[in-house]
Amino acid sequence: MSETSQATEARTFSPPEQLAAHANVGPEIYDEAAADRLAFWAKAARRLTWTQEWDEVLDWSNPPFAKWFAGGKLNVAYNCVDRHVEDGHGDQVAYHWEGEPGDTRTITYAQLKDEVCKAANALTELGVRAGDRVAIYMPMIPEAVIAMLACARIGAVHMVVFGGFSADALASRLDDSGAVLVITADGGYRRGAPSALKPAVDDAVGRSSGVRNVLVVKRTEQDVEWTEGRDLWWDDVVGRQSTEHEPESFDAEHPLYIMYTSGTTAKPKGILHTSGGYLTQVSFTHWASFDLKADDDVFWTAADVGWVTGHSYIVYGPLSNRATSVMYEGTPETPHRGRWFELIQKYGVTILYTAPTVIRTFMKWGEDIPAGFDLTTLRVLGSVGEPINPEAWLWYHKNIGGGRCPIVDTWWQTETGGHMINPLPGVTTLVPGSAQAPFPGISAKVVDDEGNELGDDSTGLLVITDPWPSMLRTIWGDDQRYVDTYWSRFAEKGFYFAGDGAKKDADGNIWLLGRVDDVMNVSGHRISTTEVESSLVAHPAVAEAAVVGASDPTTGQGIVAFVILRGSAEQQGEGASGDDLVQTLRNHVARDIGPIAKPRQIMVVQELPKTRSGKIMRRLLRDIAENRELGDVTTLTDSSVMNMIKEKLPAAP
Numbered sequence: 001m002s003e004t005s006q007a008t009e010a011r012t013f014s015p016p017e018q019l020a021a022h023a024n025v026g027p028e029i030y031d032e033a034a035a036d037r038l039a040f041w042a043k044a045a046r047r048l049t050w051t052q053e054w055d056e057v058l059d060w061s062n063p064p065f066a067k068w069f070a071g072g073k074l075n076v077a078y079n080c081v082d083r084h085v086e087d088g089h090g091d092q093v094a095y096h097w098e099g100e101p102g103d104t105r106t107i108t109y110a111q112l113k114d115e116v117c118k119a120a121n122a123l124t125e126l127g128v129r130a131g132d133r134v135a136i137y138m139p140m141i142p143e144a145v146i147a148m149l150a151c152a153r154i155g156a157v158h159m160v161v162f163g164g165f166s167a168d169a170l171a172s173r174l175d176d177s178g179a180v181l182v183i184t185a186d187g188g189y190r191r192g193a194p195s196a197l198k199p200a201v202d203d204a205v206g207r208s209s210g211v212r213n214v215l216v217v218k219r220t221e222q223d224v225e226w227t228e229g230r231d232l233w234w235d236d237v238v239g240r241q242s243t244e245h246e247p248e249s250f251d252a253e254h255p256l257y258i259m260y261t262s263g264t265t266a267k268p269k270g271i272l273h274t275s276g277g278y279l280t281q282v283s284f285t286h287w288a289s290f291d292l293k294a295d296d297d298v299f300w301t302a303a304d305v306g307w308v309t310g311h312s313y314i315v316y317g318p319l320s321n322r323a324t325s326v327m328y329e330g331t332p333e334t335p336h337r338g339r340w341f342e343l344i345q346k347y348g349v350t351i352l353y354t355a356p357t358v359i360r361t362f363m364k365w366g367e368d369i370p371a372g373f374d375l376t377t378l379r380v381l382g383s384v385g386e387p388i389n390p391e392a393w394l395w396y397h398k399n400i401g402g403g404r405c406p407i408v409d410t411w412w413q414t415e416t417g418g419h420m421i422n423p424l425p426g427v428t429t430l431v432p433g434s435a436q437a438p439f440p441g442i443s444a445k446v447v448d449d450e451g452n453e454l455g456d457d458s459t460g461l462l463v464i465t466d467p468w469p470s471m472l473r474t475i476w477g478d479d480q481r482y483v484d485t486y487w488s489r490f491a492e493k494g495f496y497f498a499g500d501g502a503k504k505d506a507d508g509n510i511w512l513l514g515r516v517d518d519v520m521n522v523s524g525h526r527i528s529t530t531e532v533e534s535s536l537v538a539h540p541a542v543a544e545a546a547v548v549g550a551s552d553p554t555t556g557q558g559i560v561a562f563v564i565l566r567g568s569a570e571q572q573g574e575g576a577s578g579d580d581l582v583q584t585l586r587n588h589v590a591r592d593i594g595p596i597a598k599p600r601q602i603m604v605v606q607e608l609p610k611t612r613s614g615k616i617m618r619r620l621l622r623d624i625a626e627n628r629e630l631g632d633v634t635t636l637t638d639s640s641v642m643n644m645i646k647e648k649l650p651a652a653p
């Protein structure tokens, strides 16, 4: 987000009158939350069905290890499914699912309940017990949601791995989480063709000691390798189960899921979320941030269930609120670039939630495409994953929202579980490009390096000053890393350090400025520079690697790598076949981590700029990658290194 683009957009947008008049929450919600934060969250928790009331809203006696609603008991799946059926809404559609090839499934709450009960019975038959970890590696098909809810129902901890991740990534997650079962599919449809999933599972499970069974959903009907005794077809095992299953109540702090996310080291962190607090905040934010009306809205989070956005706003938020959702398997350009708009028109979508990178792609494709479809059902738009630049905001507002829909820009993280900073559609006068204000009941501040709160019109670091219900509880198996990563930077003040830079404008609006650590944000996905560097140096041709995120007009950031080759590979890198080697390395990373981590550009260099203490100066490499004048080079051991690199390089695109 450049300073110029902020400066040129002075327009603000007040809430549409109709929407404000009937909104789920009005301006008083901020006062209510400020008056008594814990009472406010307790009231939000009462929107759920508990089998036992909690003793205490928040137990913060052992910070930073929080307990929310301790002593309370509930079943998360019951809250998402059964209670709506019991309330007479069994015939309401939970999901309008659309496959990429155009096949469809309509799933009502009553049908979802039957399927979740069958899957829960199947998991129990396979020996899965409360507390066991179950890996889910699936395409965007209803069984992914059913599998998650079946785990929640029996108290098993799901660990969804995005289907675009590699066998290696899956293997390390199976290992770290100690998963006993993997639920997968033969494949899914992507960009017009079936894409296999089972081979990666075979590879990963072959290296893992703990996985007893692999449960396989048939989706693409492609041939799969089969390990007798270990592999089971979903249809066989789940298909024959009873639709009766008595949900057991679990403690509010019972683990619900682990989701791995990139940190500043090569080893991904298993973020642990628990039950009562997570569901409370996700459910309440989904209802308030999007003004969700269960009887009227058709809600669509266009994201993958393999990311936290999918967990919170395709599965747990919408289902707990009895929403009717759209779920789509494929990519926006298949079979044509109007696919999303066609789906909005077909299902009468009223609320659309997606990422700025997609909006910028639509901008590139041109406004004629959305103009060819009826998008008049839309009433609220959402944005998530990275800062939305004012240009993209305005384009989204005009060309998709028809100038009438508020855009709710939601800042949050895998770690925060649910929305943390965002405007409210019936309340806030919108400032394009700014996430604006903490959600009611959330205490976020912009501080300086010492943790002192900054006034308006200043730039610093974003912190959360008080615990919140859907906060991560720890990093799986590594309490110390949890403390070090999030709570050590401002240990004295007891603040949670989010890792994001932020600015407060003259009116007190919060603008998120991206990561201040070595985490890149590519198309709204977090990728660690270290993870890509480790992958590169694992290749026999590479001696050393430095990776930076360079700003990219479509993906937010693009991955740019600087590599020093090993002696033997050096000639190749210099010579005519250098392009081949670069291609090989790019593909190597894509295979190693996943296609989303494939570097946009790899530059072969002789040296890397280092400080006297040996730290690579990524800032300077970023200057090069973004084609900028070099910043301060005085701390370099050898300032001529930068000139050497610059002279050798092709101009950055």
Ligand code: WTA
Residues within 6 Å of the ligand: 261, 308, 309, 383, 384, 385, 386, 387, 388, 409, 410, 411, 412, 413, 414, 415, 435, 498, 499, 500, 512, 513, 514, 515, 521, 524, 525, 526
């Ligand atoms: C960034 C995705 C600006 C931020 C839900 C954060 C954002 C990281 C926004 C978390 C936003 C997410 N504006 N930046 N609206 N939303 N981010 O864990 O840097 O995949 O720390 O969670 O994405 O990414 P994660």
